[in-house]
Amino acid sequence: MARKTHKSPEQAREAILDAAEKIVVSVGPAGLRISAVAKQAGMAHPNIIHHFGSREGLINALAERVGQRATERITQAISEALEAKPEDCVAAMTHVLDMAYTGDEGKVAVWMHLSGAESSLKSNMQRIVELSHQLRKAFHGDVIYDNTNRLVMLVTLALVGEVVSGASIKGALGFDAKQGNRAHFRQWLAEILLNLSDAELTTSLTEVALKMQAQN
Amino acid sequence: MARKTHKSPEQAREAILDAAEKIVVSVGPAGLRISAVAKQAGMAHPNIIHHFGSREGLINALAERVGQRATERITQAISEALEAKPEDCVAAMTHVLDMAYTGDEGKVAVWMHLSGAESSLKSNMQRIVELSHQLRKAFHGDVIYDNTNRLVMLVTLALVGEVVSGASIKGALGFDAKQGNRAHFRQWLAEILLNLSDAELTTSLTEVALKMQAQN
């Protein structure tokens, strides 16, 4: 009966995306139903189609928004790490990893991507690699760019894995038991990442690689 | 008209699982429709319900089968690495990582798990950790079990990430360009894993951790 007051298109879109994010967090990526989003946003479902064109349009818009926000948090954390004192380096690096998860945005970003959303992944990832390389250079002098690329890839893949089935794997490996909770794992990983940038480790690695190539 | 010859229940189940695996590989985990599986297997879809009870029953059975097979391949690869000569260690370790992907089974296992299948993940993972720890001990003497656990977790998470969105991330990071294809990344990771077991790295890591704890 009583119609809702008209929101501006921007307000409506934001409200719908907020609702969609909540729904995705609670039911997973495949369970994103337009009707459920509409109910959460307190409107009728054709209104969503009016604003986003289709279900796929909604998914792409949500992917774009959460990807942008997550990238913002991560890049800011790396920038902060760039200015951290040496004794704070592990904490700063741990904070960088934390930022990939905060507020369910990393989870939603991965899930949206999993649903086939396109988004501007490439430019976001390249910003992160660029800053990460600056971070490694600040810590260890001149380092190999390819290794930064690979490290970022390893961490990114692990983050995706954590989002997708981290809870199950953690449970299967008994990580709930004593000290091995998620935060501790991230700190452990942060330490490894910092040490992996060390020049002596790099040479050690290339030595092994050379030995192997000679064998082929 | 012409009815199919009756298969034994075991044969029928295997044929259906083969079909389901193909379907999942081609359309992804969320797109698993029992009608499509039935078409692929050349039978009517109620027959699948007859043999597996429901769509969920089919998913669980498929998860169990691919999980078992993938675990078999991985554990065998680790066992082989245990008996490898020192100069073959990187190749053997790379082979272990390769085994997690071979034949789409790793991909399907992750995807099925993603669809909510239960399966015997815990016992499989623990077998892998146990063998991995033997491998690390063989290479580096007595090492910390928790670190083996964390390394297995890191690699497993990265494998899951690779399965879920490895192609996109690889593309976003420009890994297609020169030498950074998937196989090279695995070899690079294998080298890191072998070197990470080194005692000097472990002490370096714990030193950083102690320094950070003192700071808190």
Added chain:
DNA sequence: CAAATTGTTGACAGTATTGTAAATAGGTTT
């Protein structure tokens, strides 16, 4: 104040999918 614009909604069409029920026939046992 009138008219246009557009955000919003209820009703509906169309399709896809899972699962059920009864019937049929291949294979096995007595």
Added chain:
DNA sequence: AAACCTATTTACAATACTGTCAACAATTTG
């Protein structure tokens, strides 16, 4: 050969979801 078991199928029920359409009302513009 008869009877039985069950793998298999056709037809159907029931539901759920996306997207369309025409109408309505809130807001803005002339």
